[in-house]
Amino acid sequence: MKGRPPGKPSGPPRGGRKPASGAGAPGRARGAAKAARARKPDGAKPTAKPSAKPAQAKTAPAKAVPAKAAPAKGVSLDVRQFRVGPDDDGIRLDRWFQRHLPDIGFNSVSRWARTGQLRVDGARAAPGDRLTEGQMIRVPPAEPKAPEAAKPRRVRPQLSDDQEAFAQSLVIHRDAQAIVINKPPGLATQGGTKTDDHVDGLLDALEFELDQRPKLVHRLDKDTSGALLIARTSRSAAYFAKAFSSRTARKVYWAIVMGVPSIDDGMIELPIAKQPGTGGEKMHVDEEEGLPARSRYRVIERAGNRAAWVELQPHTGRTHQLRVHMAAIGHPIIGDGKYGGKEAFLSGSISRKMHLHARRIRVDHPDGGRVDVRAELPEHFAASLTSLGFDISAGDLPLDEEIARAPTREDEKKAARAHAKQVRKGRRGERRSRGAGAPRKK
Template sequence: MKGKSSGPSRGGPRKPGAAPQGRARGAVKAARARKPDAPRPAPNPAPKVAAAKSAPVKASPAKGVSLDVRQFRVGADDDGIRLDRWFQRHLPDVGFNVVSRWARTGQLRVDGARAAPGDRVAEGQTIRVPPAEPKAAEIAKPRRVRPQLTDDQIAFAQSLVIHRDAQAIVINKPPGLATQGGTKTDDHVDGLLDALEFELDQRPKLVHRLDKDTSGALLIARTARSAAHFAKAFSSRTARKVYWAIVMGVPSIEDGMIELPIAKQPGTGGEKMHVDEEEGLPARSRYRVIERAGNRAAWVELQPYTGRTHQLRVHMAAIGHPIVGDGKYGGKEAFLSGTISRKMHLHARRIRVDHPDGDRVDVRAELPEHFAASLVSLGFDLHAGDLPLDEEIARKPTREDEKKVAKAHAKQIRKGRKGERRARGASGGAKSGGPKSGGAPRRK
């Protein structure tokens, strides 16, 4: 039977104190694996992050992903907001386009997951943001300086004011003066607003407009707060505007509603509108005949229920009764012979809108000379024009109104009877020296 030799291994006798050769080879291999001379890398502690404070984090390189990233912790004030809104608050120098690009390339992450600008973040989440990118040098735009108004311009602008309070100004805009500037238009109301600062020392703001050839009441806001209030009133159609016009012919219906959609007329560069049943925007106008001059012309009141460009002019021309002097939409048929002026006869007579401080702004603007002269020439009564609005007309109470009145009356009677019972109970208690023993207090 053969066994392992207990003698020395091959290669000669072993030196005293030397390790066996097999063990030495194993020790060398272990030493090579451990590399005891090289220091071990210490584990990286998790970076501390806080709202609006960045901490650099080392990340494994990946295509399209930057190494020097920043991390932010979402605070309680930002809980539930959109990610792009978070950037607006805390990193306003990072534009939306940059945020979108980071999201597309996977560099923008929330709690390690890819995120989109429209995602909402929650308190405690970690937002991973790539390093800031160098911004291109911005070319400073020359600041536009408004021309200094002359004394005559200031006096003219202030002469147009027909109402003024702490929040609003109403002017009576003359025909021929544009509301805002444009191509080859240097004279306009917007250029005169510096003259209407008065004691507030801040430039007023336009909140609606009138066509250049339309005269009448134009509301102007004096503060940013009133501008927002009035703009909302016009957009929600709570503001009421009443126009006067002289139209060709006489409408067969004396009180009518025109509902025809309006769109820009192709080929006019947006300078002219027309009725477009397919692609036009909804438009509603009401008219009421005030007086008639035989079958030649009529004096009408107009109320726009929507705010389309040139709405009243387009609608009246569409029903065959263009406004006198409106050659743009009525053509040659929009002019009366004789002494009647060829200027357009459309005037913003009245504006009524809720005031930001309560109550209402309710102002009427006097007619320009050519309009008033035409009314006289056609034999109209100047005092007949101001028709009451629907809500101002006293009407017969409906059945529903009567029920409300009866209900309120019954409530008053019940309250009176309840007061009498209390009075009797109080007088009885005083005579007997107090409430009866064991009695419960009366519920009030």
């Protein structure tokens, strides 16, 4: 069937009825008007276009009043000021936002820093700047970051009375900022595949009077026993983490190794990398691609040529570092079949468990002074020392800095560098104070 081209008038309706012109048929009214214009003779003057709205009396124009927007949840329309509290001393500015203003995304913080809207004590600040207690943070009006897909919240299982009692029995030191436990061998520090029992899962039992969950700041291998430091507050967690990363924390281990090292006091400097094909579960010495690793050892006593009791101090923090280094120099730790193979076991009454124990941990305390704690040996380690004829009282050797001696040239250089660093830090604080008091340029 042939159809008419679109837009052409279709002629009068059937039945001779006139097209409706009311509001009830706007399409037909417009079509009729268009047809009337098409039939207009040439030379006719155009009629005035009817106004779509009825004429109204002229009145004074209304003054536009801006609508006051209602802030959404997490949004502020005003500049805000926040003072840095003691628990936030030393943390990065961007992490302060994550902790206190989580609705503000990192992109917003970076943009404010670039444009000078984000200020600390009146001075421009960068997301990576470290905060100091008492500083004032200026936060401009913000928009919440884009909502993320809801993730299922992991609910930790409720600890039984026996689990709580067990966790609290491990505590060998406790103060307002730190807890030190004596981790038994066989208990992992953190969970993983097929690992349900671990220290991290017991931390709810170590809240005590603070009513906040403690935090791990370092770890020990599952089969390594001994002193494990746990932070009780966010401030102490940041402080201790920095101490471990900067290597100012001191850790002293005891180990019984196969054979006797030819040098009584030595430094092992061998780079370590993940061993290919093990899924990262095993490390090895890799001179080409390994990361630098340094371990010091000191022989405490020897059992003929059969075994030696040694003190170990890691100067870096690579995975399995002490175990890899001792095996690399031909003296694997007794019981460490992973790195020593069949040669890492003694016959007789010596236990087949690993003989590596974190004997001592010493670290500066956030409130001043130091945490300096020693952990007693597990039963199998103490029994092996006795079986091999070692004197347990001879084990605690003094650290180098604990030996009274005249300061060397290197000691004087270190002290001078530390003093210069403190002076520079003080000057930065003075510049910030001057910047906060100076009038703002317009």
